[in-house]
Amino acid sequence: MNRRLRTALVVSAALSTGLLMTACEGGPADAAGKTGTASSGTPADPAAAATATPGAAQDGGAAKTGPSTADGGGKAEDRSSSSGGDSAAADKSGYGQGCGTNDLQWSAKPMTQAGGYYQVGVKAKSGITCVLPAGLPVFAFGSGGTQAGPAEQVAGEEITLTGGKTAYAGVTPKTTDGDTGTEYSTVIVSVSEDDPNPVSLNVGSVVVDKPLTTNWHTDPADAVPFTS
Template identity: 80%
Template sequence: MNRRLRTALVASAALSAGLLMTACESGSTDAADKTGTASSAAPTPTPSAARGGGSGGDDAGKTGPSKADGGGKAQGTSSSPAGSGAAGKSGYGQSCGTNDLQWSVKPMTQAGGYYQVSVKAKSGITCVLPAGLPVFAFGSGGTQARPAEQVAGEEITLTGDRTAYAGVTPKSTNSDAGTEYSTVIASVSEDDPNPLSLHVGSVTVDKPLTTNWHTDPADAVPFTS
């Protein structure tokens, strides 16, 4: 009876020891699993978080929009509306300036000889020739042409191939007096800051005359009476 009891106790002790070891191993495994799970579940810090809200670091090299720009608008971009290039051209829809026009001059034999000056707007420009007399002055001495017409001209809108004409006679007198010049200084108006030179060859100038601008070249003949 005592031997059976001892055998049972030994068996019970062995069983308890085995259960204890199994529990310890299970606990260690669970702890390891919990540790691993907790470790893997921890979020990896992002570059922006590591930089403390995006200041410094790689943000210094960014070229795209940022909240600091205000409303997501990229710095350095133009605020002009699309398609505004034409409206920004010199003379567009306004009074013509001398440099808004293409100028040409050719000698004519009618009315004792004169020069026909023609102008048209440069490509992409629409402008209005003023009703005032065009300004033509011969040579460096500035012998300016006087009006050949008694009535002021009208405004002329130039665009595309539309052309305006003015006639300039270098000599309106019948005497032999005069001064030799080879260029005409031309501009749209007295206060135009960009006059240009038109080469006319050697010509005797004495009390020159000019017509107004006309759309018909036949009307731009400076008759002298």
């Protein structure tokens, strides 16, 4: 009986020891698992973590890419639009603006009507569109600069020149009787008095005394400088 009792006690002690060791191993493992989860603060599910990471990267990319693309697109359009207007202005000097003397092709043709005068014609050079001012053209004969006065009392109208459209003005070199006057062979012409690029036209030999000029007209018949 004593031997059996001792054997039973030994077996019972061994079983108790095993159970205690098993419980101790499970406890720390669980505690460690809980502690690790709480301290890391990251999702336990790897799939959830993978989903969150691309989402954050996508948002970041959108934040950088979105405004950059929009700004770039806007600027490109502005540049394209701005580039189109600048290119046109560069190719067409004076485009849509007031005509400068050097924007025009000038000609002077002697006419016998109204006692003799010169029909001066202007048209825009190739690729240019510009507006002739309503004021009188400037005609000054020879080196003495004898300037033509107005043959019309009413100011003319602005004329837009483009392509082959021509405007005309008539200038009478001599409006006085008798043999008075000075002989010249050239006339200096310009669109306005402050134009820095006047043009010299050859008119042959002509006597000049108190010259007169008309305004610009699109019909050459309206550009005859009648003096009476």
